[in-house]
Amino acid sequence: MTTPRFPIQLVCLDMAGTTVHDGGxxxxxxxxxxxxxxxxxxxxxxxxxxxxxxxxxxxxxxxxxxxxxxxxxxxxxxxxxxxxxxxxxxxxAAGVREIPGAADTIERLRTAGRHVVLTTGFSAATRDRILRALGWQDLVTLALSPADAGRGRPHPDMLLAALLRTGTESVHHLAAAGDTTSDLLAAHRAGARIAAAVRTGSHADTDFATVPHTHILDSVTDLPAVLDRVDDATTP
Structure with missing residues (x-):
């Protein structure tokens, strides 16, 4: 039997704590x-x-x-x-900035042919203010708030909305990363192939251990290498 191939086509990244640092x-x-x-x-x-x-x-x-x-x-x-x-x-007051290397990481993911969607628990208005402050309006494929999808995390709605809006074929082609257990639960409930925790935000390894996940990374900057390995493993 031929093993199905599921390269990662869509990457959903949380904002505060994962790609954005807000200094508390x-x-x-x-x-x-x-x-x-x-x-x-x-x-x-x-x-x-x-x-x-x-x-x-x-x-x-x-x-x-x-x-x-x-x-x-x-x-x-x-x-x-x-x-x-x-x-x-x-x-x-310039209180927000990117997690070091986040913008370059997003560029790297997109250059590899992956859609990148930002997800957040903030309202759309606050989300867009952050994007403007960082100059990220054109950096990502899409940015979603709970109101754009139905329910917020830990429900899977934003991830599934991202899948539909980008035309991604299946949840098996989906990877998600975030700094909280809610991010990981949403990824698990969405059926994401990769549910990666990052250590740059609110929760720690002991928190991550309480929910399903596939990886724990020091930073979102480690994610492209993980996805490259996943893709290599599915290449015949």
Whole structure:
């Protein structure tokens, strides 16, 4: 029987913590958002909320705030607005930059004939501000937020939307990389051939060990070599 060949055609990369470094701006914005909705810094409720935010890094921010406010939509939206305002200010203050080598890595992946799609738990407006700040508007094939796909991570929707929009033949041709367990769960649930964790963001090896994954990498810059090896193994 001939072994099916599944070279990697589509690479989905998380933004904050994987391709983008924000100097802790996400967590700082969470603190400000919680203060805005009456969960003051220093309170036990605030500490619990921050711990939850860290555990759920990578997920849709509005969904995180819905969970923290027990489904109170008005409070959740107020918190999300405060979060995005605070994070946007950090972007304007040049608080975001690429993970070292990320742009070159994306170029290398595209030169190899692969689609590269960025995925994020940020709103589309915040996502696009980051892309403009980095000058990445034309660097990637596509950039997706939860609102573009249906649900955010750990659901697989953004990865599957990327597959459909790029015309990729099968999930067997899909690779995904991210710095959180939510990224890895989304990749696993999407059926991605490669679900790679990177050590440049929120979660550590001990966190990655709790969810399915195929690789743990020091940085996204290590990913092209992994994909080249996968492709070589499927070449007859």
């Amino acid at each position: 701006a996400v967590l700082a914005a969470f603190h400000q958002a919680l203060d805005t909705i009456g969960i003051p810094t220093g309170s036990p409720e605030h500490d619990t909320a921050v711990a939850y935010a860290l555990d759920t890094m990578g997920q849709s921010k509005i969904e995180v705030f819905r969970a923290l406010t027990a489904g109170d939509e008005d409070r959740a939206r107020a918190a999300n607005h405060a979060f995005e305002t605070a994070y946007d200010q950090s972007i304007d």
